[in-house]
Amino acid sequence: MAKNAPYAWMNGKLVPWEQATMHIATECVLRGENVFEGERAYWSEAEQELFIFRHAEHIERLRQGARIMRMTVPYSDAEIEEACISLIKACGYRGPVHFRPVVYFDQGELTDYLPSEIKTGMFILAFSKPSTKSIETGVSTCVSTWRRNSDLASPSRIKSGANYHNSRLAYIDARLNGYQVPILLNAAGKVAEGPGACFMMVRKGKVITPPVTADILESITRETLIEAIQAELGIEVIEREIDRTELYVCDEAFFCGSGHEVTPVNSVDHYDVGEGKPGALTRRIQKLYFDIVSGAVPRYRHWLTPIYGNAARKTAAD
Numbered sequence: 610m611a612k613n614a615p616y617a618w619m620n621g622k623l624v625p626w627e628q629a630t631m632h633i634a635t636e637c638v639l640r641g642e643n644v645f646e647g648e649r650a651y652w653s654e655a656e657q658e659l660f661i662f663r664h665a666e667h668i669e670r671l672r673q674g675a676r677i678m679r680m681t682v683p684y685s686d687a688e689i690e691e692a693c694i695s696l697i698k699a700c701g702y703r704g705p706v707h708f709r710p711v712v713y714f715d716q717g718e719l720t721d722y723l724p725s726e727i728k729t730g731m732f733i734l735a736f737s738k739p740s741t742k743s744i745e746t747g748v749s750t751c752v753s754t755w756r757r758n759s760d761l762a763s764p765s766r767i768k769s770g771a772n773y774h775n776s777r778l779a780y781i782d783a784r785l786n787g788y789q790v791p792i793l794l795n796a797a798g799k800v801a802e803g804p805g806a807c808f809m810m811v812r813k814g815k816v817i818t819p820p821v822t823a824d825i826l827e828s829i830t831r832e833t834l835i836e837a838i839q840a841e842l843g844i845e846v847i848e849r850e851i852d853r854t855e856l857y858v859c860d861e862a863f864f865c866g867s868g869h870e871v872t873p874v875n876s877v878d879h880y881d882v883g884e885g886k887p888g889a890l891t892r893r894i895q896k897l898y899f900d901i902v903s904g905a906v907p908r909y910r911h912w913l914t915p916i917y918g919n920a921a922r923k924t925a926a927d
């Protein structure tokens with residue numbers, strides 16, 4: 610587990626980690642009623658700067674999830690950005706950071722949603738979090754017996770704490786069966802995603818990933834790679850349904866997400882993917898991703914928000 614930070618941000622102010630608490634009667638605690646983001650910031654040694662990757666897109670998705678839940682986000686975009694920056698600065702991080710802005714329902718009833726009926730609050734947690742070893746080694750996977758949350762039941766499009774009950778069931782089942790990470794199919798039996806990342810595979814030189822209508826989270830890393838793989842590597846990315854058996858005959862595969870970054874898949878249900886180790890194209894995609902998030906590709910600099918003010922903030926027009 611990541612080491613605790615010295616501070617958290619809660620409802621408008623920085624508080625010491627131990628004091629960042631909430632009442633056990635809140636809907637957030639009782640039913641996981643929240644919407645959150647998992648964002649990363651990357652340290653650039655050359656620029657002595659920490660850059661948040663695609664912060665605006667994360668907050669846009671947070672608002673999209675809150676809208677579906679009819680939840681009022683109690684702060685403006687500028688206030689949220691300032692809160693994230695102030696927390697990371699206060700923690701003094703000068704290395705990879707993972708942080709979570711969370712908007713939650715306070716105490717109320719299941720029928721309450723109007724601001725006059727139920728308050729919403731917000732907190733942010735930050736952790737120092739280097740990449741996992743799996744980035745290098747790749748992971749063994751299985752097709753989970755659990756199905757991904759359906760859009761008709763508990764939409765995967767909303768990044769809500771409650772949805773991760775589904776991810777946990779799949780994760781634990783996979784681990785007990787000797788695999789590292791499950792791949793979840795949706796209710797239609799098509800590949801959806803991993804428990805905390807989207808899925809991409811390579812067949813015949815093309816990258817293929819399930820569409821946003823496959824009961825997946827609309828991943829910002831997925832969107833980033835769809836654009837960058839085509840623009841920078843000249844390789845076509847196709848968004849289409851994926852059958853289970855295609856997993857057994859693909860040439861390469863990987864998970865992608867802010868937390869999992871680009872994690873190679875070595876096997877599915879004991880079928881080796883390619884040679885059973887991270888593939889050559891997957892390695893190129895990993896390199897491209899890490900170059901982009903660390904600010905080494907000028908064309909994508911507008912996706913980076915500097916934290917300490919040592920590097921200039923760029924817009925898409927720059």
Ligand SMILES: Cc1ncc(COP(=O)(O)O)c(C=O)c1O
Pocket residue numbers: 647802803804805806807825826827828829830831865866867868
């Ligand atoms: C279920 C799920 N799918 C996909 C992703 C990847 O989303 P993103 O690339 O925006 O981090 C995540 C990670 O946050 C996730 O939890």
